[in-house]
Amino acid sequence: MKKIIAILLLFSHNALSLPGDGKLVATPYIKGTIYNQMGAYQEAVSVFKEVLNAEPNNDKAYYQMGVSYLALRQQDKSINAFEKSIEINPKNPNPYLYISVIYLEKKQYKKTLKLYQRANKIIPNNRDFYYNTGVIQEILGKNTKAVEAYKKSIEIKPKFDSYYRIGIVYSKLKQYKKSLDAYQKATSINNLIAEVYFGIGRTYEIMAQYQKAIDSYQIAVSLDQKNPITYEALGFSYYDLKQYKKALSAFQTQEKGLTELWDDYAIEPQGVLDFAKIFGNTHDVVLEIGFGNGDTLVEMAQANPALNYVGIEVYEAGIGRLINSAHIKQLNNLKVMRGDAVEFLSANIADNSLARFQLFFPDPWHKKKHHKRRIVQQDFLNLLAKKLKIGSVCHMATDWQDYAQQMMEMLETNKNFKNTQSAHTYTPRPEFRPLSKFEKRGNRLGHGIWDLIFTHR
Known part of the structure; x- marks a missing residue:
């Protein structure tokens, strides 16, 4: 999901004072905003506390302090500061927007909606309140309500993102003519975004208007020549028109595109990996083994930009989808x-380097004679423990009850791990773990899901 709101301005026109000689002098408040701009957030908090001691009703200082706490990942303090700013000056929209960012990061969508209603x-x-409401309703699968919110945002101020998102939702609702109309209005505002033309092409393809789909896909390709998904869609449209040579050419270009993108997203291990060098930062690293089609891993990486994610998979189809x-x-x-996850873990992952480990819905090897092939065994857990930092998290999930029982037994009898729940107790599905399509189908059929969250000690 795209960022819902842009970076908000850190400076206020009232931040400077004019002494008798008419020269501009920086107040403590503006010093705090400068600290924020420099990324010195703890120093900014100290300055804003001084400001508020002298001016307890300075809503801007509370607002800026909320920004500082948010950057420091102290979310509760950030919310308290923003709420205090709203209490003093309820007509400033920025604190509401920032609180919504925190709720969204926590996937507390209902709280976000209540905040916007307030x-x-x-x-x-x-306009931003209604647009963001539309995004949240879309996430919740309430597409009709999403349309209503996007329409209101367009009524207040027509913008590209509102037309683009409402085009996507109309397509989900199978209102394809309305979808095309919204996409076209989006291109009238900005005709340089490949995703819009891909959306137009996909809609025409659903309507079996393959030549129009091809025309749109070709525009998308001209704007983003490295996106393999567009070449794949283009190939299928040519195929539907029985233009097989052109279809083959498009599919070959798709394969080439994946090869070109491989260097951007793949790790080719040679010895012990230096994650700081690979990612260009020292953020905590999350390792997931067996990410399947990659959708949930991509969603988690997008929702948590301050974490680095590494996924290990053997199936090329899932790897290609994730890279796309x-x-x-x-x-x-x-x-x-x-490649082989155990080999990578043993040879290429440094000891004490992982902040989190994820294993979601691994192959259950359901026949009893094959249980020894299951990845969750004591030898694997002992190896994993060496790679995890003390206090880090090990999170597993499965939809096979007997495998869940095996996971529980293995983890609870391993001295390196401690259940975050009481003994022999599974964890209710946390909101931060996205639901996969497979899992949603299982839920509809009444299948059980078991989450286990342990810490490394």
Whole structure:
């Protein structure tokens, strides 16, 4: 999901004072905003506390302190500061927007909606409130309500993102003519975004208007020549028109595109990996083994830009899909490794280097004679423990009850791990673990899902 709101301005026109000689002098408040701009957030907090001791009703200082706490990942303190700013000056939209960012990161969508409902009563015609409401309703699968919110945002101020998102939602609702109309309005505002033309092409393809689909896909290709998904869609449209040579050419270009993107997202291990060098930062690293089609891993990487994610998979189809998605979303905190996970873990992952480990829905090897092939065995857990930092998290999930029981027994009898719940107790599915399509289908059929979250000690 795209960023919902842009970076908000850090400076206020009232931040400077004019002494008797008419010269501009920086107040403590503006010093704090400069600290924020420099990334010295702890220093900014100290300055804003001084400001508030002298001016307890300075809503801007509370707002800026909320920004500082948010950058420091102290979310509760950030919310408290923003709420104090709103209490003093309820008509400033920025604190509402920042609180919504925190709720969204926590996937507390209902809280976010209530926040916007509250804000709309005080600031009734804020375009961003309605647009963000549309995004949240879309995430919740409430597409009709999403359309209503996007329409309101367009009514207040027509912008590219509103037309683009409402085009996507109309397509989900199978209202294809409305979808095309919205996409076309988006291109009238900005005709340089490949994703819009891909959306137009996909809609025409669904409507079996393959030549129009091809025309749109070709525009998308001209704007983003490295996106393999567009070449794949173009190939299928040519195939539907029985233009087989052109279809083959498009599929070959898709394969070439994946090869070109491989260097951007793949890790080719040679010795012990230096994650700081690979990612260009020292953020905590999350390792997931067996990410399947990659959708949930991409979603988690997008939702948590301050974490680095590494996925290990053996199946090329899933790897290709993940790379495609990461490219479209322009993620720079996600890498992939292809091959045997145990070998990589043993030879290429440094000891005490991982902040989190994820294993979601591994092959259950359901026949009893094959249980020894299951990845969760004591030898594997002992190896994993060496790679995890003390206090880090080991999170597993499965939809096979007997495998869940085996996981629980293995983890609880291993001295390196401690259950975050009481003994022999599974963890309710956390909101931060996205639901896969497979899991949603299982839920509809009444299948059980078991999450286990342990810490490394």
